[in-house]
Amino acid sequence: MIDIQYSSEVQAAKSEGRAIVALESTIITHGMPYPQNVEVAAQVEQDIRKAGAVPATMAVIEGVLHVGLEPDQLQALGQAKGVAKISRADMPACIATGGTGATTVAATMIAARLAGISVFATGGIGGVHKGAETTFDISADLMELAQTPVTVVAAGAKAILDLPKTLEVLETQGVPVIAYGQDSFPAFWSAQSDLKAPLRMDDPAQIARAHATRQAMGLPGGQLVANPIPADAQIAAEDLAPVIAQAQSEADAQGIAGKDVTPFLLSRIFELTDGRSLTANIALVRNNARLAAKIAQELNKLTR
Amino acid sequence: MIDIQYSSEVQAAKSEGRAIVALESTIITHGMPYPQNVEVAAQVEQDIRKAGAVPATMAVIEGVLHVGLEPDQLQALGQAKGVAKISRADMPACIATGGTGATTVAATMIAARLAGISVFATGGIGGVHKGAETTFDISADLMELAQTPVTVVAAGAKAILDLPKTLEVLETQGVPVIAYGQDSFPAFWSAQSDLKAPLRMDDPAQIARAHATRQAMGLPGGQLVANPIPADAQIAAEDLAPVIAQAQSEADAQGIAGKDVTPFLLSRIFELTDGRSLTANIALVRNNARLAAKIAQELNKLTR
Amino acid sequence: MIDIQYSSEVQAAKSEGRAIVALESTIITHGMPYPQNVEVAAQVEQDIRKAGAVPATMAVIEGVLHVGLEPDQLQALGQAKGVAKISRADMPACIATGGTGATTVAATMIAARLAGISVFATGGIGGVHKGAETTFDISADLMELAQTPVTVVAAGAKAILDLPKTLEVLETQGVPVIAYGQDSFPAFWSAQSDLKAPLRMDDPAQIARAHATRQAMGLPGGQLVANPIPADAQIAAEDLAPVIAQAQSEADAQGIAGKDVTPFLLSRIFELTDGRSLTANIALVRNNARLAAKIAQELNKLTR
Ligand SMILES: [Mn+2]
Ligand SMILES: [Mn+2]
Ligand SMILES: [Mn+2]
Numbered sequence: 001m002i003d004i005q006y007s008s009e010v011q012a013a014k015s016e017g018r019a020i021v022a023l024e025s026t027i028i029t030h031g032m033p034y035p036q037n038v039e040v041a042a043q044v045e046q047d048i049r050k051a052g053a054v055p056a057t058m059a060v061i062e063g064v065l066h067v068g069l070e071p072d073q074l075q076a077l078g079q080a081k082g083v084a085k086i087s088r089a090d091m092p093a094c095i096a097t098g099g100t101g102a103t104t105v106a107a108t109m110i111a112a113r114l115a116g117i118s119v120f121a122t123g124g125i126g127g128v129h130k131g132a133e134t135t136f137d138i139s140a141d142l143m144e145l146a147q148t149p150v151t152v153v154a155a156g157a158k159a160i161l162d163l164p165k166t167l168e169v170l171e172t173q174g175v176p177v178i179a180y181g182q183d184s185f186p187a188f189w190s191a192q193s194d195l196k197a198p199l200r201m202d203d204p205a206q207i208a209r210a211h212a213t214r215q216a217m218g219l220p221g222g223q224l225v226a227n228p229i230p231a232d233a234q235i236a237a238e239d240l241a242p243v244i245a246q247a248q249s250e251a252d253a254q255g256i257a258g259k260d261v262t263p264f265l266l267s268r269i270f271e272l273t274d275g276r277s278l279t280a281n282i283a284l285v286r287n288n289a290r291l292a293a294k295i296a297q298e299l300n301k302l303t304r
Numbered sequence: 305m306i307d308i309q310y311s312s313e314v315q316a317a318k319s320e321g322r323a324i325v326a327l328e329s330t331i332i333t334h335g336m337p338y339p340q341n342v343e344v345a346a347q348v349e350q351d352i353r354k355a356g357a358v359p360a361t362m363a364v365i366e367g368v369l370h371v372g373l374e375p376d377q378l379q380a381l382g383q384a385k386g387v388a389k390i391s392r393a394d395m396p397a398c399i400a401t402g403g404t405g406a407t408t409v410a411a412t413m414i415a416a417r418l419a420g421i422s423v424f425a426t427g428g429i430g431g432v433h434k435g436a437e438t439t440f441d442i443s444a445d446l447m448e449l450a451q452t453p454v455t456v457v458a459a460g461a462k463a464i465l466d467l468p469k470t471l472e473v474l475e476t477q478g479v480p481v482i483a484y485g486q487d488s489f490p491a492f493w494s495a496q497s498d499l500k501a502p503l504r505m506d507d508p509a510q511i512a513r514a515h516a517t518r519q520a521m522g523l524p525g526g527q528l529v530a531n532p533i534p535a536d537a538q539i540a541a542e543d544l545a546p547v548i549a550q551a552q553s554e555a556d557a558q559g560i561a562g563k564d565v566t567p568f569l570l571s572r573i574f575e576l577t578d579g580r581s582l583t584a585n586i587a588l589v590r591n592n593a594r595l596a597a598k599i600a601q602e603l604n605k606l607t608r
Numbered sequence: 609m610i611d612i613q614y615s616s617e618v619q620a621a622k623s624e625g626r627a628i629v630a631l632e633s634t635i636i637t638h639g640m641p642y643p644q645n646v647e648v649a650a651q652v653e654q655d656i657r658k659a660g661a662v663p664a665t666m667a668v669i670e671g672v673l674h675v676g677l678e679p680d681q682l683q684a685l686g687q688a689k690g691v692a693k694i695s696r697a698d699m700p701a702c703i704a705t706g707g708t709g710a711t712t713v714a715a716t717m718i719a720a721r722l723a724g725i726s727v728f729a730t731g732g733i734g735g736v737h738k739g740a741e742t743t744f745d746i747s748a749d750l751m752e753l754a755q756t757p758v759t760v761v762a763a764g765a766k767a768i769l770d771l772p773k774t775l776e777v778l779e780t781q782g783v784p785v786i787a788y789g790q791d792s793f794p795a796f797w798s799a800q801s802d803l804k805a806p807l808r809m810d811d812p813a814q815i816a817r818a819h820a821t822r823q824a825m826g827l828p829g830g831q832l833v834a835n836p837i838p839a840d841a842q843i844a845a846e847d848l849a850p851v852i853a854q855a856q857s858e859a860d861a862q863g864i865a866g867k868d869v870t871p872f873l874l875s876r877i878f879e880l881t882d883g884r885s886l887t888a889n890i891a892l893v894r895n896n897a898r899l900a901a902k903i904a905q906e907l908n909k910l911t912r
Contacts, residue, residue: 088782092822168440174392214396478696518700
């Protein structure tokens with residue numbers, strides 16, 4: 001086992017057996033500028049506390065895995081330059097070389113497993129990129145969901161991805177995809193999509209039982225809870241579709257490729273929606289944090 | 305560990321250390337109309353008994369995993385409406401929510417592992433769907449074979465699938481594909497195909513030894529035994545190819561897509577062959593059951 | 609656990625706790641004609657000894673896994689006809705049926721794990737074949753790297769493969785790809801490619817620490833160390849590209865497909881480079897053996 005540095009709050013929650021919700025840190029280092037990133041991160045942590053659980057923001061800082069960040073650590077991470085985005089492939093190397101890295105969905109799931117945390121709230125998972133039939137560009141998040149026992153609450157996968165192919169890969173890999181409170185698979189900034197979710201649950205206790213049953217059956221993976229963005233914060237799919245299409249065609253025209261595509265698209269969508277995409281993103285993360293806190297508490301009841 | 309309800313016959317076989325063969329239940333709920341489905345299921349169970357082993361038909365009934373069905377449970381399942389088809393992704397949710405589900409190949413393998421059963425007979429496994437290079441539609445059965453230690457006896461993969469791509473995925477995932485008694489990979493309703501099978505074995509004891517060696521090496525997956533349909537029951541590949549092609553082109557013309565394609569194709573092939581496809585299907589399942597019973601007994605000798 | 613036959617040298621190294629480097633055997637049976645194959649294999653073993661570690665060439669001989677070959681066994685294997693190339697899918701069957709097989713990268717990793725060996729030197733790993741977007745032809749080596757805890761030192765993947773797609777699959781599967789001493793991903797016969805490697809390390813001790821950290825985190829897979837061919841032995845990428853393109857277009861014109869493509873391409877590249885491709889191949893394998901010996905010794909220091 002590697003060394004883990006727990007925040008004082010998470011350490012106390014662990015010894016008291018309280019419900020804990022994992023949070024990722026790329027939203028801090030790569031999602032928004034300072035100081036908004038730190039303000040939003042602190043707000044999401046506070047949402048989890050208000051909903052009755054304890055937040056554990058994950059990061060690797062100078063080679064040490066941190067589970068829960070003290071306020072000064074969050075401030076420092078929010079202002080740090082050139083922090084790596086780490087996933088399954090590079091997380092051990094980052095730790096071994098004393099590096100600092102913000103955790104993606106895959107790396108946060110790994111950190112949560114190491115810390116004994118079963119529920120994780122994020123914005124959207126990675127998935128199959130548009131054009132993956134020729135590029136083979138598929139996020140490691142999907143394989144992580146197949147093998148690491150963490151329930152991930154997200155507003156679906158980012159709508160700039162190929163959502164039908166993302167659902168197919170999740171099915172092939174045996175990952176439960178549970179829409180919360182509706183039948184369709186949500187599309188990040190939009191509550192609805194044309195895609196039917198494979199499973200639907202309306203109750204955090206039910207989601208917790210499904211998680212516990214999966215573990216009791218010896219199945220190694222987690223669950224994706226696809227939680228639609230609140231109606232008052234969403235950008236309707238029909239409004240967003242032409243925006244995504246325009247951003248994508250600009251990327252194609254300018255020859256943007258590989259790892260540069262996602263940041264380019266997100267930045268253009270921000271501009272083309274006059275910032276509404278970011279407001280929506282913050283609203284959906286907070287909404288996911290609240291649901292994750294409820295699931296974590298239900299799971300805590302089952303496993304204590 | 306979850307609760308398992310064993311049939312009295314399977315319970316006795318377990319305590320006596322007798323050979324057991326797992327059977328799936330989607331053939332009952334989604335393969336044929338009542339009462340033919342129950343008659344065929346009972347006949348296949350009887351084939352296994354005659355061949356010296358004990359059948360264990362798998363199903364989730366009102367949230368409880370059943371390993372082996374009593375005759376009245378088989379009758380009830382055969383007449384039930386709206387039973388879910390469950391795979392790795394939704395099996396724990398079905399159990400956690402008290403649902404009823406028939407097990408696909410992947411779910412039957414999981415059930416067999418939980419019950420300590422190593423051999424499973426079915427008709428054909430799922431595989432790579434035609435057009436998967438653009439749809440990414442690949443059955444979870446292939447990944448299950450890579451990770452769950454069960455030898456699956458099938459007449460290959462259904463010939464409406466993309467068989468060359470199915471073999472490629474199995475190779476990539478490290479799954480042994482063993483043609484029984486011939487060199488070519490069988491094509492479900494047809495004994496032969498143009499594809500060479502990666503491995504050939506002519507003897508159930510050899511297949512059992514390969515299974516045991518795999519476990520002894522700590523490799524997590526199973527084996528696919530591709531057992532050709534008996535010659536007198538087969539539809540020759542050259543007769544079937546135009547039928548499959550016609551059914552496929554009708555599906556395309558009518559815009560049938562996604563999960564609706566397989567039932568549509570199977571139904572049209574049934575009609576276009578005047579029912580011979582179903583007769584062949586029953587013959588091959590029974591043939592697989594008999595071979596599975598022999599393999600299970602050989603494996604039993606090795607591991608007792 | 610299966611029976612393993614250790615060579616006297618490897619047996620001694622194990623009891624003394626010395627560093628051991630695994631070697632594959634398909635280079636002996638399928639890489640070069642006799643006696644050059646045996647001479648090169650002996651030379652590579654000697655390179656490892658000079659660099660301070662002990663070589664363990666893997667092979668299955670008459671159903672027994674050999675970890676380290678005695679000189680007469682190496683001679684016999686080098687002259688044997690019709691030896692199988694075994695990978696994850698067929699290795700247990702080869703052992704169970706008393707067969708003889710040379711180990712690919714995947715099978716060598718499995719053998720190394722069984723023998724408690726953590727570092728392995730080879731020429732190049734398998735990867736995504738050109739045209740895999742329609743053939744789905746992807747080497748099992750990539751999945752092995754995702755699940756078996758062995759650090760593989762190779763000169764990248766063979767340049768006749770689709771290298772960008774190979775890197776994508778490795779990223780999706782969470783495999784660390786570490787270029788040694790440079791930023792770009794090496795291209796087998798050429799030290800440089802246009803592709804940036806995901807990670808770079810300049811020090812065997814660092815690579816060993818990353819390996820050990822991966823294990824300490826409970827992540828199941830290994831690492832790919834992409835070690836560029838020595839400058840004086842390489843064929844520059846711009847010289848090689850037209851050669852590969854010509855060989856590929858000849859293969860297409862002659863309808864060479866499936867498993868016949870790689871041997872055809874390697875043979876034509878050998879002819880078109882007047883044998884320089886083989887000289888380069890030998891130089892890079894020896895270079896990888898020396899680096900693997902250093903990594904194995906560093907890892908030994910960490911884990912003793
Ligand atoms: Mn990617
Ligand atoms: Mn599917
Ligand atoms: Mn291949």
